[in-house]
Amino acid sequence: MNEFASLLAATLNAGTPLAIAGLGLLINEKVGILNLGAEGTMLVAAFAGFAVAFHTGNDWAGFAAGAVAGGAVAACFGWLVIWLNTNQYATGLAVSLFGGGFSAFIGVDYVGKKLAERPNYSVPFLSDLPFVGPAFFRQHPLVYGAIGAALAIAWFLYRTRAGLVLRAIGEAPESAHALGYPVRRIRLLAVVVGGALCGVAGAYFSVAYAPLWVEGMVAGRGWIALALTVFATWRPARVLLGAYLFGGVTMVQLHLQGMGVDIANQLMSMLPYLSTVVVLVLISRNPAWIRLNMPASLGKPFFPSL
Amino acid sequence: MIELEPRPVPSLQMSVLSPLVALVITVGLAGLLFAALGKDPARGLAVFLIEPFNGTRALTELALKATPLILISLGLSLCYRSNVWNIGAEGQYLLGAIAGGWLALFVTDEAIGIHRWAFFPLVTVAGALGGALWAGIVAFLRDRFHASEILVSLMLVYVANLLLSYLVFGPWKDPHGFNFPQTVNFAPQTELPRLLPGMRVHFGFLLALATAGAMWAFMFRMHRGIQLQVGGPAPAAARYAGFSSRSALWTTLLLSGGLAGVAGAFEVAGPMGQLTPYVASGYGFTAIIVAFVGRLHPLGCVLASVLLSMFLIGGELAQSRVGLPSALSGVFQGVLLFSLLACDTFILFRLRWRRSA
Numbered sequence: 001m002n003e004f005a006s007l008l009a010a011t012l013n014a015g016t017p018l019a020i021a022g023l024g025l026l027i028n029e030k031v032g033i034l035n036l037g038a039e040g041t042m043l044v045a046a047f048a049g050f051a052v053a054f055h056t057g058n059d060w061a062g063f064a065a066g067a068v069a070g071g072a073v074a075a076c077f078g079w080l081v082i083w084l085n086t087n088q089y090a091t092g093l094a095v096s097l098f099g100g101g102f103s104a105f106i107g108v109d110y111v112g113k114k115l116a117e118r119p120n121y122s123v124p125f126l127s128d129l130p131f132v133g134p135a136f137f138r139q140h141p142l143v144y145g146a147i148g149a150a151l152a153i154a155w156f157l158y159r160t161r162a163g164l165v166l167r168a169i170g171e172a173p174e175s176a177h178a179l180g181y182p183v184r185r186i187r188l189l190a191v192v193v194g195g196a197l198c199g200v201a202g203a204y205f206s207v208a209y210a211p212l213w214v215e216g217m218v219a220g221r222g223w224i225a226l227a228l229t230v231f232a233t234w235r236p237a238r239v240l241l242g243a244y245l246f247g248g249v250t251m252v253q254l255h256l257q258g259m260g261v262d263i264a265n266q267l268m269s270m271l272p273y274l275s276t277v278v279v280l281v282l283i284s285r286n287p288a289w290i291r292l293n294m295p296a297s298l299g300k301p302f303f304p305s306l
Numbered sequence: 307m308i309e310l311e312p313r314p315v316p317s318l319q320m321s322v323l324s325p326l327v328a329l330v331i332t333v334g335l336a337g338l339l340f341a342a343l344g345k346d347p348a349r350g351l352a353v354f355l356i357e358p359f360n361g362t363r364a365l366t367e368l369a370l371k372a373t374p375l376i377l378i379s380l381g382l383s384l385c386y387r388s389n390v391w392n393i394g395a396e397g398q399y400l401l402g403a404i405a406g407g408w409l410a411l412f413v414t415d416e417a418i419g420i421h422r423w424a425f426f427p428l429v430t431v432a433g434a435l436g437g438a439l440w441a442g443i444v445a446f447l448r449d450r451f452h453a454s455e456i457l458v459s460l461m462l463v464y465v466a467n468l469l470l471s472y473l474v475f476g477p478w479k480d481p482h483g484f485n486f487p488q489t490v491n492f493a494p495q496t497e498l499p500r501l502l503p504g505m506r507v508h509f510g511f512l513l514a515l516a517t518a519g520a521m522w523a524f525m526f527r528m529h530r531g532i533q534l535q536v537g538g539p540a541p542a543a544a545r546y547a548g549f550s551s552r553s554a555l556w557t558t559l560l561l562s563g564g565l566a567g568v569a570g571a572f573e574v575a576g577p578m579g580q581l582t583p584y585v586a587s588g589y590g591f592t593a594i595i596v597a598f599v600g601r602l603h604p605l606g607c608v609l610a611s612v613l614l615s616m617f618l619i620g621g622e623l624a625q626s627r628v629g630l631p632s633a634l635s636g637v638f639q640g641v642l643l644f645s646l647l648a649c650d651t652f653i654l655f656r657l658r659w660r661r662s663a
Contacts, residue, residue: 085655086647270468
């Protein structure tokens with residue numbers, strides 16, 4: 001029973017950065033921008049978060065730094081694809097390649113450094129409950145933050161006028177432009193907000209989850225977050241669900257290794273990547289369903305005619 | 307106020323100039339970075355721009371590193387021209403390396419007396435099959451289940467990496483290797499024939515150049531090659547003309563996977579001589595930059611491969627000569643691609659002054 005509670009707790013913990021990044025990418029994609037730079041953005045933010053948390057001793061300053069770094073990288077990406085009309089695929093790849101190299105370069109001196117002692121979090125009273133307490137109520141505050149963010153984003157997208165405008169731009173930028181909405185500015189804003197969320201997720205890896213800095217430590221989870229948005233058919237609540245599913249796969253694999261199941265750990269470590277492929281296959285099987293849910297202008301350039 | 311205005315026709319001039327402008331921007335930024343890090347910019351730039359060309363040995367090393375880049379970027383150019391976003395060439399490269407390594411191990415273990423020149427075509431085919439198999443998975447899942455080739459090909463890079471470490475940590479580990487994750491050294495007859503005595507550059511380099519010529523003929527002189535490229539910019543036109551997008555998907559992925567696999571096999575049978583986790587060198591990702599800098603054109607790919615190979619060697623030299631981390635070359639690669647994409651805007655657009663109303 002305790003074993004299972006700690007597995008649940010670990011699943012939530014592992015799913016949280018995926019959920020936060022997935023939600024950020026969801027906002028990008030809802031306005032029609034596909035950001036393949038998530039991996040690089042998260043790496044730069046993971047480094048920024050670690051460095052700031054290391055020097056200030058304050059985790060929250062680290063998360064803020066991650067958000068700022070992620071937003072800044074995304075702003076560069078956004079300026080290129082939105083104003084200069086560069087190819088979204090190629091530009092996103094450039095961000096991922098640059099982010100990997102840049103974070104490795106500036107992070108060399110921080111490899112092997114340790115953060116101050118990690119605080120233990122617990123919700124008063126609830127954390128003392130049997131089973132439920134250790135499973136759900138001794139988590140990092142951002143675990144609950146991610147759930148709150150999913151609800152807030154769902155409410156914003158589907159219950160507010162601004163959210164409607166955002167979705168309209170993703171579906172038909174020409175029409176939104178004709179109605180007088182500043183399509184490019186709104187797109188940039190959404191890209192920056194999405195990048196900031198990716199940044200928080202990156203900082204979660206280096207400040208709360210790991211917590212340390214190693215070159216390339218995001219290890220493909222930026223790409224998995226991109227797959228999550230497809231898996232979720234662009235719905236915030238399903239992003240959350242998908243993130244915990246992937247978190248669960250990661251953790252089950254680690255637990256099996258810990259229990260001494262006789263499968264080479266390299267083969268077990270393939271599981272999160274293989275399950276991403278399997279999930280993509282299952283979800284994309286029906287192209288009509290994807291087309292129905294995918295923002296219609298996703299990945300396509302928009303240049304306002306005057 | 308400055309504004310972008312679409313050009314009536316894309317500018318051919320800009321399309322050739324853009325990589326050069328991007329290179330100038332990158333070199334300028336690199337100089338600034340060196341200065342900011344308190345290093346002499348002239349010394350730093352010399353390490354990147356001059357030393358890789360200085361002397362016969364340096365030139366052969368340049369060609370050695372350019373070989374996989376040429377092979378991989380040729381395949382990727384064809385993919386990107388037909389709008390197939392294979393970004394997992396690194397994984398296909400690794401599978402080629404594993405297949406080539408398997409063949410070399412087999413020859414080594416069984417002590418098969420094979421001539422170097424007979425092994426060369428065999429290992430090439432093994433690598434091509436390995437890479438094509440890995441890319442074939444992507445093509446199958448895309449064709450049959452519409453799964454995004456971007457994400458699937460990239461996920462398979464991680465899987466390939468883990469497969470390689472599984473093999474060298476596990477079943478293929480050298481029993482007398484002091485527990486290092488590596489296979490035994492391959493037998494001498496498996497080594498690729500070298501171009502010059504004493505230099506590591508091998509005949510794979512010539513094969514890469516020949517492949518570039520063949521790819522040029524395929525892209526621009528053969529009906530099939532032109533068919534593949536219509537689907538990229540004009541999918542509707544391709545459909546009306548009866549060109550199958552499915553066959554374009556399979557052809558481009560299998561070809562690019564095969565070429566990446568050959569690059570991997572050459573790397574293990576050439577300079578490495580054994581399988582280690584260090585086979586995963588990022589060539590598959592650098593080749594993406596090569597393809598774009600080379601304008602998705604075979605000749606451009608060759609030139610851009612030399613350029614990027616210079617960056618890679620410069621990064622290694624920067625570590626030993628100037629005391630900067632070798633990750634520096636990754637930074638420069640990213641900056642180069644960024645500035646290239648920004649400059650490419652001016653192929654389709656031009657700047658215009660407008661008085662604000």
